[in-house]
Each structure stands twice: as C-alpha cells, then as structure tokens.
Amino acid sequence: MPDAYIFDHVRTPRGRGKPDGALHEVTSLQLATHALRALRDRNGLDTKLVDDVVLGCVDPVGEAGGDIARAAALNADYGHHVPGVQINRFCASGLDAVNFAAAQIMAGQHDMVVGGGVESMSRVGIGASGGAWPVEPEIAIKSYFMPQGVSADLIATKYGFSRDDVDAYAVESQKRAANAWEKGYFRNSVVPVKDVNGITLLDRDEHMRPSTDMQSLGQLKASFVQIGEMGGFDAVAMEAHPEIESINHVHHAGNSSGIVDGASAVLLGSRRAGRAAGLKPRGRIRAFANIGSEPALMLTGPVDVTEKVLKRAGMTVKDIDLFEINEAFASVVLRYHQAFDLDPDRVNVNGGAIAMGHPLGATGAMILGTVLDELERTGKQTALVTLCIGAGMGTATIIERV
DSSP states (O other), X not given: OXXXXXXXXXXXXXXXXXXXXXXXXXXXXXXXXXXXXXXXXXXXXXGGXXXXXXXXXXXXXGGGOSOHHHHHHXXXXXXXXXXXXXXXXXXXXXXXHHHHXXXXXXXXXXXXXXXXXXXXXXXXXXXXXXXXXXXXXXXXXXXXXOOHHHHHHHHHHHHTOOHHHHHHHHHHHHHHHHHHHHTTTTTTTBOOEEOTTXXXXXXXXXXXXXXXXXXXXXXXXXXXXXXXXXXXXXXXXXXXXXXXXXXXXXXXXXXXXXXEEEEEEEEEEOHHHHHHHTOOOOEEEEEEEEEXXXXXXXXXXXXXXXXXXXXXXXXXXXXXXXXXXXXXXXXXXXXXXXXXXXOGGGBSTTOOHHXXXXXXXXXXXXXXXXXXXXHHHHXXXXXXXXXXXXXXXXXXXXXXXX
C-alpha cells in the first residue's frame, strides 16, 4: 500500500467572523481559491498532476454551496480536469478532508490530492444549513440533543473542572498563540489575504486577545446558563447523566473557540508523485480514524478516537511527541489532558482556537499544518491531531515528520 506524504500546507489568517471582520468582504469561494493558488504557486505545482481536491465545509449553502471544492479548483485555475468534492463531518471536516485525500493515495487510486477546508462564518452563519438532529423530536430526544455549550458545561461538571480551571486554560492559549506569532512560528504557513487591487486585507489572526488575564475573563458571565435552565437543556443533561445533580455553567466567549473566517489547503501525494513534481516530503500520514461517542457528552470524542487510532497504529500515548486538539471549549482539552495524564507542554504548544478562532470546515487541516511546522521547528518526530465533533464523534490523525 503506498504511503501518503504531506508535501506542503498553507492557511489564511483567521478573520473575526463578524461584519466588521477583515475578511467579511471575502467570499467562501475567494477564501478557498486563495489557499489553493498559494499552495500551487509556492510549490511551482503543475496542476495536471492533481487528481482531486477535497474540501471540508460545515455550512455548504448559499455562496458556500454547490460543491465549493470544484468551484474553487476552477477559480484557482487548476484546470478543468481537476475534480473537487465537499465533505461535512462538522468540526472535523478539514481534517477528514486530509484523511480522505490520504486514503485515495494509500488505496493507489490517486497519486496527488489536495485536502483542506473553508468557512466564512461572517457571511454564512453557523447552522445555516439546518439539519434534523436539533429539530426532529424522534432523533433529538433519543440522542439527548443539547447545544454544544451545555455539553461543554456538562463535561466540566462531570469531570470536575471549575470556572478558574477553564479560564486559566484560556489565558494560556492566548499567551501561547501570541508567543508563536511574535517568534514567527506561523510565518511560513500563513498566506496574507489581498483584495483585487493587491491590498492586504489581513496577514495575522485577528481574533487573538494577548492581554487576556484571569481578571478580564472573570468579568464575563457564563454564556449557557439561560438556555440551560430556561431552555430545559440542563434537565436533558441530567437525564442523560443522573449522577449529576446540577450543571455548573463555566463557559463563555473567552474560554470557547472564536467564530472566524478562513481556509486551508494541504498537498498530499505518493512518493512517486512527489518526485514527478520535484517536491520533497515533509511528513507522512501514519494512521487516521473516526469514531462515534456519547451524544450527550458530545465533545469527548477525541478521547475515544485517540484510543482507537493509537491501537490501529500499534502505538501508545508515550510514542506521540506533540498533541494538537481543537479548542472548541476549554473543558474539551482539559478532559483530554485528564484522560491520558498528559504534560500540558506536549499539547497545543502554540495556542489554539480559543485564541485564534475555529473556522469550522477549515480548522482540522489548519491544526495539522500547525503541528507539522512545530515538529520541524523542534526536531520532534510524531504528532496526533484530533477534534471533537457535534452529535458525538471524534476524528484523529497521526503524522510523522520525514
């Protein structure tokens, strides 16, 4: 079975996902096009060698709909022979796009594939694509549907994380992201977004708040108290977990992932395809896995899928040098630390989505690239990338530096 190698990756800066955000005027198509063009141009890539483009997009409706991967490939002048497919596994869509690309290569059916993702959350609102899970009683009741924020608070309550715990984690995320930007750790991967006149709209993650401290976070009210208590979702959580007597609401905007715009692209291929393109591999996809987890806790999937992917790879936690887990909510990462008794200095060492934001369909590919860069910078060898997912799922990928 051929190995799937990572030759390069790029991402846009993350723009604040609001009408006053720097990337609000940039459509989903333009964001994805920007990433694909940058990946091609900096590698001198002959796109005749590209067999497919796989992009994650969580709300593929309106301007983001209609198979945005194919539209972006055409718009980026990859040539009409390059197909594209859009996939959606909620927050893990970008990572699964990379995994889908790798699977095509490992199966020997394709030689070179681009995986990545895009989300313009300022233009296409979260949840715009709808779905049966939150609104159809037949599935909502049996799966204990509740908003993710309430599930995050349920995790904090069940596993003993206080408001100070989650706030302290958020402060550390901001510090690490600011340090990474200050020292130039993202310089080679983030490609500035420019308008049609060549004027730079954004060249740095816009959501960060480096001055965040425990005092400023302490002034924020918990975000999910009203919907939990008045909306009845606390009762749903306690029905699913009767050992819980009440929900301790600890999450708010400062210790949860930011709503942002952005796109990412990862170039993968066989070693033979790399030689044909004159490219040197930077990393190798060692293993990947998906799993379903308990829908009520919902966001503990990274723990379950990490156990699965390590077993499939014949590895243990001790074999992984760095972990990159999406910071959907602080309790998600704290539970991950707790489950595997991890040294915090091995996890999200350059900050995460709490500081920089979570452009849903793009994040998975972004954080895979982030940790590959860090492996190269530090001379370390292996990394595990994972994300929690709505409706109770997890996706994980193990990569190794070449």
